[in-house]
Amino acid sequence: MALTNEIIRHKLIEKFGEEVTGFEEPYGMLSFTSDKNLNLKLLQFLYDEPSLGFRFLTDLCAVHYPNNTGKELAVVYHLHNLRENVRLRYKVFTDIAKPDVFSAYALFSAANWMERETFDFFGVNFVGHPNLKRILNVEEMEYFPLRKEYPLEDQKRIDKDDEMFGREGETQAYIK
Amino acid sequence: MARPVQYNITNKPLEKPISIVSAPEGYMGEGFFASKLSDVVGLARKNSIWPLPFATSCCGIEFMALMASHYDLARFGSERVSFTPRQCDLLMVMGTIAKKMAPVVKQVYLQMAEPRWVLAMGACASSGGIFDTYSVLQGIDQIIPVDVYVPGCPPRPEAVIDGFMRIQELVEHESLRRRNSDRYKELMETYGIQ
Numbered sequence: 519m520a521l522t523n524e525i526i527r528h529k530l531i532e533k534f535g536e537e538v539t540g541f542e543e544p545y546g547m548l549s550f551t552s553d554k555n556l557n558l559k560l561l562q563f564l565y566d567e568p569s570l571g572f573r574f575l576t577d578l579c580a581v582h583y584p585n586n587t588g589k590e591l592a593v594v595y596h597l598h599n600l601r602e603n604v605r606l607r608y609k610v611f612t613d614i615a616k617p618d619v620f621s622a623y624a625l626f627s628a629a630n631w632m633e634r635e636t637f638d639f640f641g642v643n644f645v646g647h648p649n650l651k652r653i654l655n656v657e658e659m660e661y662f663p664l665r666k667e668y669p670l671e672d673q674k675r676i677d678k679d680d681e682m683f684g685r686e687g688e689t690q691a692y693i694k
Numbered sequence: 695m696a697r698p699v700q701y702n703i704t705n706k707p708l709e710k711p712i713s714i715v716s717a718p719e720g721y722m723g724e725g726f727f728a729s730k731l732s733d734v735v736g737l738a739r740k741n742s743i744w745p746l747p748f749a750t751s752c753c754g755i756e757f758m759a760l761m762a763s764h765y766d767l768a769r770f771g772s773e774r775v776s777f778t779p780r781q782c783d784l785l786m787v788m789g790t791i792a793k794k795m796a797p798v799v800k801q802v803y804l805q806m807a808e809p810r811w812v813l814a815m816g817a818c819a820s821s822g823g824i825f826d827t828y829s830v831l832q833g834i835d836q837i838i839p840v841d842v843y844v845p846g847c848p849p850r851p852e853a854v855i856d857g858f859m860r861i862q863e864l865v866e867h868e869s870l871r872r873r874n875s876d877r878y879k880e881l882m883e884t885y886g887i888q
Contacts, residue, residue, distance in 0.1 A: 654794075654829075655793075655794070655828075655829060656793045656794050659828070663828045663829070
């Protein structure tokens with residue numbers, strides 16, 4: 519029997535009960551969330567359970583929702599069952615003031631670089647990651663560029679040459 | 695309809711089937727020619743510039759057109775494109791330089807032997823171009839001194855040839871002592887280069 523979203527949802531509720539919430543199926547892709555401290559247990563269950571078998575981590579990224587107080591950062595896991603060719607999306611939310619999320623590196627080796635990238639751009643602190651440092655940006659960078667907390671023109675920058683951009687004198691961004 | 699570019703609009707007939715550079719100013723007599731050493735050195739350097747292409751994006755594609763037979767940079771004595779900085783005279787930076795790439799550009803520049811020149815080709819190398827963003831260096835002159843900027847996005851090969859000829863002009867007229875002068879040392883000092 520083919521693996522349907524209904525079966526996956528049923529299995530998850532059977533195992534975790536009320537802990538797994540927010541079931542959605544945008545464009546037919548099952549999506550749900552849970553408490554962030556449950557992420558490893560849930561991923562492990564999806565991995566081990568023979569009838570589910572989500573053993574391929576397609577993608578891991580983050581999204582910043584500045585207006586979602588207390589749950590500003592979402593860490594999104596995209597999982598794939600290669601045998602049944604079924605995908606799902608799993609999100610955990612975390613407070614931006616303390617963005618600690620358990621690392622999925624022990625379960626998926628692929629999570630290593632993806633978590634580094636997510637740390638690089640959103641500053642999610644993956645607890646238990648073996649080498650959590652910037653992967654794409656320069657190491658001296660002091661902020662997380664994809665967080666939506668900066669104006670369009672970045673105020674921290676001192677490297678812009680106004681003449682080159684046809685601007686005169688100090689731009690608004692420079693006036694402290 | 696007129697072509698929408700400012701280069702090569704009028705056909706200029708060849709003056710001679712083969713053109714060679716003229717000799718520098720000097721005194722000529724039977725069996726001898728006397729001139730300034732700096733002129734002769736300038737003439738030799740000018741017509742044998744070895745470029746080092748540092749091509750990171752679309753400007754690099756224009757550079758390939760420039761080196762190919764149609765535009766043919768070999769006419770300027772520069773067919774010898776080298777991929778080791780140690781043998782090159784002219785660093786041609788073509789394309790977007792990310793901040794993470796900046797130390798690489800600088801190291802390549804440091805590995806070149808004096809006298810060395812730098813040409814920044816295109817908007818990105820000159821000023822960061824459209825990439826007004828956190829990850830892109832806002833012009834390579836933040837890290838190394840630049841002699842000639844070629845604007846455009848990307849510039850046409852004719853524009854690069856124009857920039858190259860300006861480099862040739864600089865090379866031809868550069869004083870032999872310039873690289874030992876205090877002013878040059880000061881310039882290098884501002885970039886943190888000894």
